[in-house]
Amino acid sequence: MSKNFIKPSILPGFMELLPNEQRIFDDIATKILKVYEKNGCYPIDTPVIEKADVLLVKSGGETEKQVYAFQKGKNDLALRFDLTVPFARYVAQHINELEFPFKRYQLGKVYRGERNQRGRYREFYQLDIDVINKDKLSVDNDAWVISLASQAFKEIKLPNYKFQISNRKILSGIFEYLQIENSFETMNLIDKYDKMPTNEFKAELEKLIGEEKSSFINKIMSIDGSSVQIINQLKAFNINETYAEGVNEIARVVKMLDILKVDEKEYDINLKIIRGLDYYTGTVFETKLIGNESYGSICSGGRYDNLAENYTDTVLPGVGISIGLTRLFFVLQEIGFIDTYNLNRSDDFIILPLGDTMDYCSIILDKLLANGSRASIYFDDASLKKKLKYANNLKIQKVIIVGEEEVKNKIVKIKDMLSGEEKIIKIDDL
Amino acid sequence: MSKNFIKPSILPGFMELLPNEQRIFDDIATKILKVYEKNGCYPIDTPVIEKADVLLVKSGGETEKQVYAFQKGKNDLALRFDLTVPFARYVAQHINELEFPFKRYQLGKVYRGERNQRGRYREFYQLDIDVINKDKLSVDNDAWVISLASQAFKEIKLPNYKFQISNRKILSGIFEYLQIENSFETMNLIDKYDKMPTNEFKAELEKLIGEEKSSFINKIMSIDGSSVQIINQLKAFNINETYAEGVNEIARVVKMLDILKVDEKEYDINLKIIRGLDYYTGTVFETKLIGNESYGSICSGGRYDNLAENYTDTVLPGVGISIGLTRLFFVLQEIGFIDTYNLNRSDDFIILPLGDTMDYCSIILDKLLANGSRASIYFDDASLKKKLKYANNLKIQKVIIVGEEEVKNKIVKIKDMLSGEEKIIKIDDL
Structure with missing residues (x-):
């Protein structure tokens, strides 16, 4: 070799597939996009690079450290780290040119400088839908976005997914009622419920909020049965308005899921679901793969009261759902789903x-x-x-x-x- | 307003569409992608961010200045400025896992810090196909990629496009024969032929290479007629091997275009087509919109002898074609094509x-x-x-x-x- 070659390689934490895998990846993405398009959503596409002050208006701490930020000329720029902040900016910017309720879908790459580890990517696709309205948005939309995820999973023939649905107002109401002061830590602990032994959870919770309050929360958490049974048991508690709102909303979501043909087998009511991000205010949900729960949620979302509050004084409530497509593909490779994926090669x-x-x-x-x-x-x-x-x-x-x-x-x-x-x-x- | 809002806005030079325009953009992209997929091409997807030394191995001068480059931690990173360099890197990196001839298509955003002006974008989609083989690649592929662009344009019902096809070996052969020393400047001038008055061109050319050589080149340039007539006239000159190769190749391309059902009305042989980029070595082509030539080429490409020479000692000849989709959409808006685009709303x-x-x-x-x-x-x-x-x-x-x-x-x-x-x-x- 008389020539000095540059070693052809990519950065760690970036996914690159071989052509036959890429065809499957694209097939999955196309099928999901088609479900969203068929259901009357509208596509949008926003720049990967935005003004740093616009993009980072809300973030802080952990997120900000992970952001790819740099200068070009005199401008402070940043790569988008999700599709939600750019969506809020888009809606606020084009508010007079959009029709509300606005149903959007978007597929795009986002960037986070995460610690390099298997299955964590620094560049990854998100595939989002959101419905957003001015002033008020019917909770029926919360069920509808879940029904779209259900249609999408059926379309790609994904087995054993199960939506885990809750409503933040239920726990918020209980926290108000119990006058829990360290609500942030308590929420955080409940968020980990599924990942720790019950005894350990109980001990930790008691340490945080005392025996009496802890035992009440454990009583609520241990409510079991079908969705309708859980709702009836929740309705039996007369706690406060926030709690009652949460229970009524989740009851309506369950009724609408039935109307929209999402089978009861496809979801659980799971009051332990919190979703860390602070902008959720009502319905929250995750999606687990039964038998492969350790991979975490493959599709998550929820309701927010006012998404674009940093950009406009118009109140814009919405409900959204996001699939981390790159991560999902990794998980589907791990569990053998991709190996047996049927690309219909007979043609x-x-x-x-x-x-x-x-x-x-x-x-x-x-x-x-x-x-x-x-x-x-x-x-x-x-x-x-x-x-x-x-x-x-x-x-x-x-x-x-x-x-x-x-x-x-x-x-x-x-x-x-x-x-x-x-x-x-x-x-x-x- | 008691609150300080951040003005929702994006950077200049970035395209963002309203939902109904975005649907048309996506419809156009999807139709073209489907043509490529149906014709047996394979999708690939490469990171937007790559190692700066890998991406910038070949560039210099103008390109390097336009690149979005930055540091993250200790790494020098750059955003891709086209899909060709990443493709070369991809093929070299995965050379033992790919099947050759490898036919790829790729849609992705690329980044260039161009001077801000109407119709020039700093973030824009490119949609590329390339066929690449080890050691040798039949010139039939050159015609085939043009036939794919033809199918794509028919699919989106684009009127009045016309491919402009040449072969670099023809001019190279003539330059060798005439012993032209300032061939770079001369090529550059010929590249501008269509943009300047004939008299001015002749005067400039004469100044560059003298009267005798200039008159010979003008004789070749003024060859006119149908593709077959042009080829027959070109064949009549006995110049040298390079020239003969170029003429034979373009003759084969024309024959194959006929076999592959690309109508004679869809293309011209145009010996003034050069394509500035230095890696083209044989067939080159552009696409003009008749009546709207001032917008420049909407789809260009050509043949290269050895694309990945900076990454591997395997010789990899290829032929590629690129549509600047963002730019194309802008042009189609300008000429009124988007206004009347039929999205089939009856359903x-x-x-x-x-x-x-x-x-x-x-x-x-x-x-x-x-x-x-x-x-x-x-x-x-x-x-x-x-x-x-x-x-x-x-x-x-x-x-x-x-x-x-x-x-x-x-x-x-x-x-x-x-x-x-x-x-x-x-x-x-x-």
Whole structure:
């Protein structure tokens, strides 16, 4: 090697897939986007780079440290770290040009300088939907966004997902009622409920808020049964207005989930769900994969009372839902879902010309494309053996070898690489 | 206003669209991507941020100044400024995991700190295809990538595009033959041929290379006629091997374009096409919009002998084609194409519930979605007048108002907002 090569490599924490994996990634993204589009959501696209002061208006501490911020000329710039802040900015900026309620979906890369570890990415796709309205937004929308996630998961045939739904007002009401002062620490502890032994949780909680209050909270937390049973038990407590609002809202969400054909098996009411982010004010939810809970939530969201409060005095309540698509893909690789993902390759053709048969190959190509098939011609010089190996490695299921014999007899020989079966048909019947 | 709001705004030179424009943008992108996918290309996705030394290995001067480069921790990072350098890096890095010839497509945002002016963007989408092979790559692929652009333009019903095709070897051969020393300046001048008066061009060329050589080049440049006629005239000159290679290649490209059903009306042979970038070595092409030539090329590309030479000693010839999608959308807005773009709204429904008819609305929604329609329910409280105005402003073509009457009679009233026509059908017939 007389030349100095630069080693071709990417930064740690960035996902890069091989083409056949990328096709599956794109197939999943496309199917989910199509569900959102079909359900009447509107796409938006915002810059990856924004003014630092606009983007960082709300963040602080941990988030700010993770942000990719830099200068270009005299401007302080930052890469977006989620799609929610840019959405708030977008709505405030275009408020007079948008129709409300505004239902948006957005797929885009976001950036966080996280500590480098397996399954954590510094560049990752988020796929969000949000409904936002002026002044008031019906809680029916909370159920509707969950129903969209349900449709999306059915579309990609994801098994064993289960939404975990709560409403922040229930715990807030109880905290008010119990006059809990260290509510932040208490919320944080409850957030960890599912990750620690029950005994340990009880001991910790007692330490934080005393025996009496702790035992009341544990009573609420241990309410069990079907969604309707849980709601009826919650309704039996007469606590305060905030609590009652929370219970009524979750009751309406459950009723609407039924109306919108989300099966009871697809979700639990789980009062331990908090969602750390402070802008949620009502419905909150996560999604676990049953049997693979350790990977955490694959789809989360909730209700916020006033998203764009830093940009405008118009009150804009909304409800949103976010899928971390890069992380989801990683999890789906880990649990073997990607390995068995069905890309529908039965409609995937390659045409291998032998000799000067390009004209005829092009006629076949045209017909296949017009039928909606995926098809291409192998243009380059190579042995037939090499060409067949190529088709095989790419998992192209149908191979058409075109020699002079085929041209003369106006036939097409289609070999199915999966079954080994060979079919001969007339070109006019293709 | 008691609160200090941050003005919601984005940086200059960044495109942000309203939802209905974004739907058209996405529709155009999706249609083109589908053409590439259907023709057997494979998607790849590379990070927006790469190591600065990997990304900037080849650039210098103008490009390097425009790059968004910054530090994060101890690392020198840069945002990609095109999709070609990352592709070269990708192929070199994954060379043992890819199948060759490798046909890739990629849609992604790239970044250039260009001088701020109308129609120039600092963040813009590129949509590329490339075919790359080890050692040798048939020139048939050059025609094939053009045929894909042709299919893509037909798919989005773009009128009046015309490919301008040349081969660099033709001019290179002539330059060798004429022993032109200042070939860089001469190429640059020829590149500007279409933008200056013929007389001025001739005078400038004469100044650069003298009368005799200039008159020979002008003779070649003025060759006119159909593609076949031009090729026949070019073949009549016996200049040198490089020249002959160029002519033979362009002849094969023209033959293959015919075989691949690209109509002669879709392209010109135009020997003045150079493409500034220095890595092109054979076929080069641009695409003009007839009647709107001043916007420049909307789709360009060409052949390169060895793309990844900075990363590997494997010789990797390829041919690629790039659409600057953000720029294209701007041009299509300017020429009125976007205003009249047909999004097929006849299948776009909104359901407006009156009273407690949500169950029935949901049944209608389900049926519409199952039919492949776009549909949603208006969940929020508002007057019917406001709801109808909402549908109208969003250009949702079909409105279904559901009152108790409809529920009782098991009917659905569909109002076409475009024609004003109202249709009543039984719910079972929906």
